[in-house]
Amino acid sequence: DTEVTQTPKHLVMGMTNKKSLKCEQHMGHRAMYWYKQKAKKPPELMFVYSYEKLSINESVPSRFSPECPNSSLLNLHLHALQPEDSALYLCASSHRTDVVDGYTFGSGTRLTVV
Amino acid sequence: KQEVTQIPAALSVPEGENLVLNCSFTDSAIYNLQWFRQDPGKGLTSLLLIQSSQREQTSGRLNASLDKSSGRSTLYIAASQPGDSATYLCAAHFGNEKLTFGTGTRLTIIP
Numbered sequence: 001d002t003e004v005t006q007t008p009k010h011l012v013m014g015m016t017n018k019k020s021l022k023c024e025q026h027m028g029h030r031a032m033y034w035y036k037q038k039a040k041k042p043p044e045l046m047f048v049y050s051y052e053k054l055s056i057n058e059s060v061p062s063r064f065s066p067e068c069p070n071s072s073l074l075n076l077h078l079h080a081l082q083p084e085d086s087a088l089y090l091c092a093s094s095h096r097t098d099v100v101d102g103y104t105f106g107s108g109t110r111l112t113v114v
Numbered sequence: 115k116q117e118v119t120q121i122p123a124a125l126s127v128p129e130g131e132n133l134v135l136n137c138s139f140t141d142s143a144i145y146n147l148q149w150f151r152q153d154p155g156k157g158l159t160s161l162l163l164i165q166s167s168q169r170e171q172t173s174g175r176l177n178a179s180l181d182k183s184s185g186r187s188t189l190y191i192a193a194s195q196p197g198d199s200a201t202y203l204c205a206a207h208f209g210n211e212k213l214t215f216g217t218g219t220r221l222t223i224i225p
Binding site: 006017027031033041043044045048052055056088090092097098099100101103104105107108110 | 145148150154155156157158160163165173198199203209211212213215216217218
């Protein structure tokens with residue numbers, strides 16, 4: 001298995017809703033990442049997990065809450081989002097954070113906040 | 115500050131032509147550089163990864179080079195096809211747990 005799987009592919013949520021994005025990989029990678037991408041822009045790093053511990057939070061608002069329950073799974077919990085949070089959310093993984101073998105990205109979750 | 119730049123932002127070429135996409139970076143202490151392809155609304159597909167000790171990598175019609183001293187990488191696409199139309203992103207790893215992305219080149223192959 002050489003893939004990063006993200007679910008759901010599309011999500012529409014209201015500003016008062018609570019939802020979660022899920023990311024899974026079975027490549028034995030010990031580093032996992034959340035990125036946010038707006039239209040026609042490159043991905044922006046949100047969070048880095050290394051060996052299931054949060055190592056980088058790029059000053060992301062607390063309405064985004066990451067969780068890494070085990071080495072294969074990464075969640076992003078969403079609460080009280082704003083319309084400007086609408087974007088493509090990408091998950092990625094690598095063997096370690098020194099990324100000798102490069103990153104593998106998932107296909108993303110298209111999030112729309114209404 | 116570590117920055118990655120891609121010029122031009124958009125490129126259109128007729129089908130069958132060979133083409134080169136450019137990527138520049140400001141820090142020669144680069145660990146590796148990865149080229150990705152992104153179709154509209156989709157995730158990133160890794161094309162080639164070049165380690166700092168390598169000068170080039172090849173996969174099919176694609177060839178990527180890395181010149182640390184000049185801070186440049188190029189992605190060469192041979193015999194372009196309409197299916198090659200996508201946005202191409204280069205991303206550099208400088209050893210600080212994160213990728214630094216270029217702004218991308220949107221490539222259109224004209225049939």
